[in-house]
Amino acid sequence: MLFHVEMQVNLPPDMDPERAAALKADEKALAQELQRAGTWRHLWRVVGQYSNVSIFDVPSGDELHDILSNLPLFPYMDIQVKALTRHPSAI
């Protein structure tokens, strides 16, 4: 199943910069592992925002929830998910 996921990152302005850098590095490592595995199909920056639009390919919403809730930045993100299905006019 494909899912469209929008993640808005809201790090507290007073977060220790080293803690923020470590979270971002951990997030990057996991995101790249999931991209290599074909699970995180697309990862796009939204211009002008600390947010991304992503496409995930996972067997179920439960599995997507597990992935998203284990992201290092999860406690600091607002996440919106849309399940996708094939458009009948798609070629």
Ligand SMILES: O=C(O)CC1=CCC(=O)O1
């Ligand atoms: O910067 C972001 O949009 C949050 C994020 C997702 C994967 C990653 O490496 O950073």
